[in-house]
Amino acid sequence: MKKPVPCEAVEKAAREKLTERGVTVQDIANIVYDLQVKYNPELTIEECYESVDAVLRKREIQHAILVGVELDTLAEQKKLSEPLQSLVESDEGLFGVDETIALGSVFGFGSIAVTTFGYLDKQKVGIIDELDKRKPKIDTFLDDLVASIAASAAARLAHRQRDREENRRLEDIKQRENEELIG
Ligand code: MG
Numbered sequence: 001m002k003k004p005v006p007c008e009a010v011e012k013a014a015r016e017k018l019t020e021r022g023v024t025v026q027d028i029a030n031i032v033y034d035l036q037v038k039y040n041p042e043l044t045i046e047e048c049y050e051s052v053d054a055v056l057r058k059r060e061i062q063h064a065i066l067v068g069v070e071l072d073t074l075a076e077q078k079k080l081s082e083p084l085q086s087l088v089e090s091d092e093g094l095f096g097v098d099e100t101i102a103l104g105s106v107f108g109f110g111s112i113a114v115t116t117f118g119y120l121d122k123q124k125v126g127i128i129d130e131l132d133k134r135k136p137k138i139d140t141f142l143d144d145l146v147a148s149i150a151a152s153a154a155a156r157l158a159h160r161q162r163d164r165e166e167n168r169r170l171e172d173i174k175q176r177e178n179e180e181l182i183g
Contacts, residue, residue, distance in 0.1 A: 007059065014062035017069040021142055027127035028052045031150040034125065035116065036157050043157070051153040061149060064105040068098065068141030076138045091140045102144035106152050113155035120147035
């Protein structure tokens with residue numbers, strides 16, 4: 001059996017691919033902030049950055065980035081065989097494999113991540129919009145990958161916020177019970 005690829009190598013390569021293609025953690029954090037601040041006015045951009053960073057530590061996301069960016073890059077170099085070359089190059093509307101790969105990597109973050117991904121796919125905000133417009137670069141896969149990372153990071157924050165609220169509520173109940181016992 002072949003030795004497995006060390007996970008640090010995969011993570012490093014995935015992060016480098018994003019940077020090489022001009023996408024930073026900060027760019028994605030900005031999208032997450034805009035998505036989530038309406039539900040949590042105390043949200044900070046640092047929390048969003050941290051959440052994107054946590055999502056990038058997930059293996060499924062790293063694998064999706066490696067596959068997608070590789071295909072974009074090969075298409076840019078005209079190295080794919082036909083008809084795939086033309087399909088990727090023209091970002092043909094019915095192609096859909098770009099969305100499928102990106103969507104597959106958000107499932108680990110629950111249904112909010114799935115619906116948010118759908119929203120970002122339609123709305124194209126921030127860096128997603130910039131990627132959509134830059135020519136002659138080919139970002140057929142990258143725009144969807146960025147949307148999936150942002151959607152996962154936003155869903156992660158939403159779940160954490162609910163957990164915090166629940167913990168606060170339970171602590172309140174406990175404290176009231178204690179006060180009643182003492183009183
Ligand atoms: Mg696309």
